[in-house]
Amino acid sequence: MPRLPLAVHRLAIAGSAAASFALASCSEAPSSPSREIAPGQSSLNQSPELADATGRHVFHTKEWFQNDNAQNPNGNGKPSGVGGGGGTGISYHGGPVLLTGTNVAAVYWGGSTIFNGGPPPGTNGAGAQDGSLVGHFLRNLGGSPYFNINSTYTNGTAHIANSVTYTQYWANPSSPNASNVTDADMVNMLQSGFTTGKLTYDASTVYAIFTASGVNLGGGFSSTSLKYCAYHTHGTVTIGGVAKTVLYAAMPYDYQFPGSCTGSTSATTANGDPAADYEVNTLAHEIEETTTDMLGTAWWDNRGYENADKCAWNFGTTYTSTSGAKVNMNIGGKDFLVQQNWVNAGSGGCKLAYP
Secondary structure, eight states, X not given: OOOTTTSOOXXXXXXXXXXXXXXXXXXXXXXXXXXXXXXXXXXXXXXXHHHSSOOOEEEOOHHHHHHHHHHOTTOTTOSSGGGOOSTTSOEEOSOOOOOSOEEEEEEEESSSOOSTXXXXXXXXXXXXXXXXXXXXXXXXXXXXXXXXXXXXXXXXXXXXXXXXXXXXXXXXXXXXXXXXXXXXXXHHHHHHHHHHTSSOOOTTEEEEEEOOTTOOBTSOEETTEEOOSEEEEEEEEXXXXXXXXXXXXXXXXXXXXXXXXXXXXXXXXXXXXXXXXHHHHHHHHHHHHHHHOTTSSSEEOTTSXXXXXXXXXXXXXXXXXXXXXXXXXXXXXXXXOOOOEEEOSTTOEEXXXXX
């Protein structure tokens, strides 16, 4: 996801106050996407975490990227000119990556089950126990030809492993403030999970926070202020009396805004659960960007795009599933529609698999 100038960044600190947005009553028709800062202003020499007081790396709506590409002929997926970076179209800036494997914990936050077959509120356990489509996707993403695209990225020396492990879930039965869930709220909620033992802390884990329809997760996911479909960032929690960095992704209910935050507007999806079928696209986006740019100091191009941003909403070659839905890959025996990712090899490019 992009940082300056394309993203709103926020460093979320447990217990700290977070910026709030003015929100009106909720409806299903989002307003036109806004652009706080024009593109073309970021620098390869400027750390986004130092350039802005916030720490979010947001996945903008489909309309936002269409508008961006209309303004910039090179678009978000071109290896040269304003859309580029290094020789492959993206550059390394020295920061850490999840080199030896990415762990994922799912946090389902709400008083009812969010996705079909998902864990009931009040339970926690191993990822293998999550019967939802999201759980299936997370258990089978690692080792796939698709996730192997991330092995073209390095820490400057060694290549990132093609490994994703769905380690744990927590179905938090409390109900978040639907009108505006701040980053401080999310970090405090994760802290409560660590403190009570519902979650296990791990520095290489992305804690993916899912909420139900109607929840304004992060303050920019409403009909009056639709600024993104998901984002990743990091905050600070206390583990055993020691301050630790926690990586997390805000995963609002994308099916609330069909078309803006989904690959299609059709209710017919490959696996019969539109909410989960469409959510895995943004989930993959956040996992691969956290893997290659965990703190916002590693891989991005000279417009601030991270690897998945460079291929945002670009699905490549598709085929028709047995249900009649448009899909482009099979993960663990199930069909999905998931955007391409940027290959950091040769001259670069958006692909569905590597090599």
